[in-house]
Amino acid sequence: MTPDEFRRAGHAVVDWIADYWATLEQRPVTPADPPGTVAAALPATPPTAGEPVEAVLADLDAIVVPGLTHWQHPGFFGYFPANTSGPSVLGDLVSSGLGVQGMLWATSPACTELETVLMDWLAQLLDLPSRFRSTGAGGGVIQDSASSATLVATLAALHRASGGRWRETGIDRRYRAYTSTHGHSSIEKAARIAGLGSDGVRAIEVDPETQALRPAALRAAIEADLAAGDVPAIVVATIGTTSTTAVDPVAEIGAVCAEYGIWLHVDAAYAGAAAVCPELRWSHNGLEYADSYCFDPHKWLLTGFDCDAFWVADRGELVEALTVLPEFLRNAASESGAVIDYRDWQVPLGRRFRALKLWFVLRWYGVEGLRAHIRSGVALAARFADRIRADDRFELAAAHPFSLVCFRLCADDDANTELLTRINRTGRVHLTHTRVAGRYTLRLAVGSPQTTERHVDEAWTLLVDTADELLAR
Amino acid sequence: MTPDEFRRAGHAVVDWIADYWATLEQRPVTPADPPGTVAAALPATPPTAGEPVEAVLADLDAIVVPGLTHWQHPGFFGYFPANTSGPSVLGDLVSSGLGVQGMLWATSPACTELETVLMDWLAQLLDLPSRFRSTGAGGGVIQDSASSATLVATLAALHRASGGRWRETGIDRRYRAYTSTHGHSSIEKAARIAGLGSDGVRAIEVDPETQALRPAALRAAIEADLAAGDVPAIVVATIGTTSTTAVDPVAEIGAVCAEYGIWLHVDAAYAGAAAVCPELRWSHNGLEYADSYCFDPHKWLLTGFDCDAFWVADRGELVEALTVLPEFLRNAASESGAVIDYRDWQVPLGRRFRALKLWFVLRWYGVEGLRAHIRSGVALAARFADRIRADDRFELAAAHPFSLVCFRLCADDDANTELLTRINRTGRVHLTHTRVAGRYTLRLAVGSPQTTERHVDEAWTLLVDTADELLAR
Numbered sequence: 034m035t036p037d038e039f040r041r042a043g044h045a046v047v048d049w050i051a052d053y054w055a056t057l058e059q060r061p062v063t064p065a066d067p068p069g070t071v072a073a074a075l076p077a078t079p080p081t082a083g084e085p086v087e088a089v090l091a092d093l094d095a096i097v098v099p100g101l102t103h104w105q106h107p108g109f110f111g112y113f114p115a116n117t118s119g120p121s122v123l124g125d126l127v128s129s130g131l132g133v134q135g136m137l138w139a140t141s142p143a144c145t146e147l148e149t150v151l152m153d154w155l156a157q158l159l160d161l162p163s164r165f166r167s168t169g170a171g172g173g174v175i176q177d178s179a180s181s182a183t184l185v186a187t188l189a190a191l192h193r194a195s196g197g198r199w200r201e202t203g204i205d206r207r208y209r210a211y212t213s214t215h216g217h218s219s220i221e222k223a224a225r226i227a228g229l230g231s232d233g234v235r236a237i238e239v240d241p242e243t244q245a246l247r248p249a250a251l252r253a254a255i256e257a258d259l260a261a262g263d264v265p266a267i268v269v270a271t272i273g274t275t276s277t278t279a280v281d282p283v284a285e286i287g288a289v290c291a292e293y294g295i296w297l298h299v300d301a302a303y304a305g306a307a308a309v310c311p312e313l314r315w316s317h318n319g320l321e322y323a324d325s326y327c328f329d330p331h332k333w334l335l336t337g338f339d340c341d342a343f344w345v346a347d348r349g350e351l352v353e354a355l356t357v358l359p360e361f362l363r364n365a366a367s368e369s370g371a372v373i374d375y376r377d378w379q380v381p382l383g384r385r386f387r388a389l390k391l392w393f394v395l396r397w398y399g400v401e402g403l404r405a406h407i408r409s410g411v412a413l414a415a416r417f418a419d420r421i422r423a424d425d426r427f428e429l430a431a432a433h434p435f436s437l438v439c440f441r442l443c444a445d446d447d448a449n450t451e452l453l454t455r456i457n458r459t460g461r462v463h464l465t466h467t468r469v470a471g472r473y474t475l476r477l478a479v480g481s482p483q484t485t486e487r488h489v490d491e492a493w494t495l496l497v498d499t500a501d502e503l504l505a506r
Numbered sequence: 507m508t509p510d511e512f513r514r515a516g517h518a519v520v521d522w523i524a525d526y527w528a529t530l531e532q533r534p535v536t537p538a539d540p541p542g543t544v545a546a547a548l549p550a551t552p553p554t555a556g557e558p559v560e561a562v563l564a565d566l567d568a569i570v571v572p573g574l575t576h577w578q579h580p581g582f583f584g585y586f587p588a589n590t591s592g593p594s595v596l597g598d599l600v601s602s603g604l605g606v607q608g609m610l611w612a613t614s615p616a617c618t619e620l621e622t623v624l625m626d627w628l629a630q631l632l633d634l635p636s637r638f639r640s641t642g643a644g645g646g647v648i649q650d651s652a653s654s655a656t657l658v659a660t661l662a663a664l665h666r667a668s669g670g671r672w673r674e675t676g677i678d679r680r681y682r683a684y685t686s687t688h689g690h691s692s693i694e695k696a697a698r699i700a701g702l703g704s705d706g707v708r709a710i711e712v713d714p715e716t717q718a719l720r721p722a723a724l725r726a727a728i729e730a731d732l733a734a735g736d737v738p739a740i741v742v743a744t745i746g747t748t749s750t751t752a753v754d755p756v757a758e759i760g761a762v763c764a765e766y767g768i769w770l771h772v773d774a775a776y777a778g779a780a781a782v783c784p785e786l787r788w789s790h791n792g793l794e795y796a797d798s799y800c801f802d803p804h805k806w807l808l809t810g811f812d813c814d815a816f817w818v819a820d821r822g823e824l825v826e827a828l829t830v831l832p833e834f835l836r837n838a839a840s841e842s843g844a845v846i847d848y849r850d851w852q853v854p855l856g857r858r859f860r861a862l863k864l865w866f867v868l869r870w871y872g873v874e875g876l877r878a879h880i881r882s883g884v885a886l887a888a889r890f891a892d893r894i895r896a897d898d899r900f901e902l903a904a905a906h907p908f909s910l911v912c913f914r915l916c917a918d919d920d921a922n923t924e925l926l927t928r929i930n931r932t933g934r935v936h937l938t939h940t941r942v943a944g945r946y947t948l949r950l951a952v953g954s955p956q957t958t959e960r961h962v963d964e965a966w967t968l969l970v971d972t973a974d975e976l977l978a979r
Binding site for chain 2: 034035036037038039040042043044046047048049050051052053054055064066068069070071072075077078079080081082083084085086088089093096097098099100101102103104105111112115116117118119120121122123124125126127129130131132133134138139140141142143144146147149150153154155157158177178180181184188191199200201202203204205217218219221222224225226227228229230231232233275276331337338339355357358359360361362366369371372380381382383384385392393395396397398399400401402465466467468476
């Protein structure tokens with residue numbers, strides 16, 4: 034494809050996306066077709082000769098789009114948001130077009146340096162402890178996801194807990210990881226990948242009122258493991274759990290970690306974005322204890338997946354744990370020690386220029402624009418929670434400090450399951466569920482920049498109408 | 507940013523990329539500025555108020571682009587290529603614009619189904635063994651990189667080698683991984699991440715003529731480990747090593763693995779793309795022994811990073827090793843067993859819709875177009891190797907079955923180091939180096955679709971002119 038062919042086809046694809054966004058609200062949020070529908074509509078073999086881009090766009094419309102769940106739809110309230118925005122798409126487009134590799138500073142210096150500066154910008158934006166800035170001993174890096182951030186933190190923690198032997202000897206003792214029973218599944222997955230096994234993870238009980246980790250229970254678990262001869266390696270605290278956005282008491286947890294010399298990783302995948310607003314920074318109290326911290330701009334900060342922002346307080350520990358240096362990557366800049374080689378901060382070797390999408394987002398919106406986005410989500414969630422509170426047929430299942438509301442119909446689990454199924458079947462909204470204290474609970478997470486009061490009110494109307502049907506049974 | 511603002515800014519960014527590609531050849535391949543130059547030119551804080559896209563594009567031109575190594579430049583011959591193409595950029599642009607999540611089938615069915623079909627297309631394109639097709643017990647998935655593919659293969663291998671205990675108990679014995687001394691550094695990194703430590707990796711000697719793993723040495727190492735009570739878990743064979751594109755004897759290695767029940771992973775990160783051409787499929791002999799296989803369309807198949815294509819012969823083993831199921835991800839489709847949930851095939855939970863870029867590439871070029879691209883690279887490398895062969899001042903350091911040529915000036919390591927430094931300093935080309943049998947060796951890897959005979963000849967002229975200066979010392 035020549036540059037001029039790209040120019041023409043590129044304009045067509047940009048227009049296609051603009052039209053998709055402009056008409057998103059008219060589509061059902063989720064498809065209703067059974068498994069295999071999309072696959073059956075595609076040819077079984079690749080084409081022998083090339084085809085024009087228009088043919089692919091036609092099949093995109095006819096086959097692919099009808100089979101999507103539309104995560105950017107204003108009626109999408111499932112999971113946590115994975116919102117994106119125009120400037121993010123454009124920054125990522127530049128990254129695709131440049132096609133450079135940022136594995137080493139030397140493989141494309143600007144790719145590394147823009148990322149380092151952007152991570153310092155983000156640290157300021159969230160008012161993170163200064164120990165995470167690259168101007169000191171720390172620094173930030175973009176990971177694909179919070180799962181990978183937790184894995185990398187676990188590896189650095191193992192290296193520390195082993196007294197620096199882990200890199201050579203591997204898992205030679207029983208190391209332990211700790212998180213609350215509401216910690217994300219990626220914590221167990223990271224521990225499994227790292228060779229601790231599911232048995233190596235201690236799920237610490239939460240306060241039944243707040244769903245937050247109980248520090249006394251953490252201390253007891255650590256002391257029991259030490260008494261058994263095991264080695265506590267890492268504690269993962271969560272700011273904004275996936276089930277209910279509970280906030281673990283990071284300061285108290287941090288004090289325990291400091292006492293026993295255990296790595297503290299703080300996972301704020303979704304709720305970290307809230308810290309752009311000064312009035313929500315209470316959620317990050319105690320973060321000065323953390324050895325590492327991450328949040329996902331790709332969840333609630335208008336930046337497309339994949340973009341997890343991960344910081345460490347001591348980049349030397351991380352690099353020492355992960356570096357492997359073959360001859361074909363040796364270069365003068367790395368050996369000078371004056372540069373960052375981000376390949377040593379992550380699992381993969383190769384790196385896309387992901388800082389560009391963050392740069393486009395931060396510059397287009399500015400600090401004030403990003404605050405407005407977060408405040409809009411919090412206000413919409415509060416508006417929805419007010420409806421729940423005012424209606425005796427429903428109850429809130431947890432606090433809603435951010436943009437997620439957990440609630441249920443005052444009825445049994447079956448009725449709530451049926452409620453969720455029915456409102457999702459309308460195609461107007463998409464909500465998902467969790468369990469709180471064992472009970473089936475609906476989750477409404479606001480996040481799309483297209484979501485307005487009208488969409489939240491429509492979700493409420495659907496819920497009320499369906500509840501009437503169910504309660505009348 | 508409204509859809510119409512996106513439309514206008516999007517056209518400008520597409521034009522910017524088209525202009526970048528059209529003028530790429532006029533730029534120096536690599537920047538000459540010292541570390542810190544780009545960072546120093548950027549503000550220390552994010553903007554308070556938003557800025558227009560034009561302001562960002564202006565800074566891209568003024569600050570970022572001068573600090574890049576241009577991997578798509580026709581004079582880029584370093585590492586392995588990471589080539590992209592117009593259709594890949596457009597497919598990825600659609601992915602960014604849709605912003606859907608493919609972690610579960612249920613989170614966006616078409617995202618999963620298109621990927622499954624595309625991986626079957628690719629398996630046909632490379633004529634891979636039928637056991638890797640999703641229509642049987644196997645299947646393919648897109649990973650970010652071959653590093654992650656090797657890691658995932660290592661985890662599944664550990665689960666098998668432990669008799670299914672690893673998932674719960676973790677690393678409870680001394681497991682071993684095997685690869686040649688020319689195996690990629692990501693194999694050691696994967697073993698380290700998985701908790702085997704560097705000590706758990708056996709680097710098997712290579713044939714000094716072919717740089718390919720010696721099966722007899724592999725067998726001896728396995729038997730020694732078994733005798734010591736250790737557990738051989740995985741062998742990683744390479745088709746196209748990073749140093750010299752050596753091809754390990756996969757059939758002989760596979761027979762050893764079959765005899766001892768060891769997982770065989772075949773890493774064809776760069777050279778796998780060659781198998782689109784029937785005349786190069788000899789390189790994949792013996793692949794029917796493999797439990798898993800990967801290659802990178804993002805290296806030599808015109809698809810932008812990140813796109814590693816990874817297949818397993820038994821998807822059940824992989825999923826069993828990696829699955830963790832929290833309540834908030836439970837859904838009827840997953841529980842029916844009728845769908846693929848790709849989150850269980852990879853380290854992260856979240857997934858971008860990466861199949862789109864492959865789809866755009868396969869349809870724009872067709873099978874014949876992709877074969878023409880590979881053949882062009884092989885022919886250009888052969889043309890360059892002919893120059894080396896015909897000139898007594900130079901020697902080839904290895905065979906060149908694909909598009910990489912390893913060579914050196916008939917002089918000492920210092921002269922070759924200086925040769926590389928001087929030709930790279932011209933800004934016209936960028937080559938990198940390795941060591942073969944301990945000797946400093948230059949690598950010229952062809953891969954950019956913009957590279958033609960003229961560019962290879964220019965590289966040759968630069969080498970000859972510089973060699974004259976050096977040999978005259």
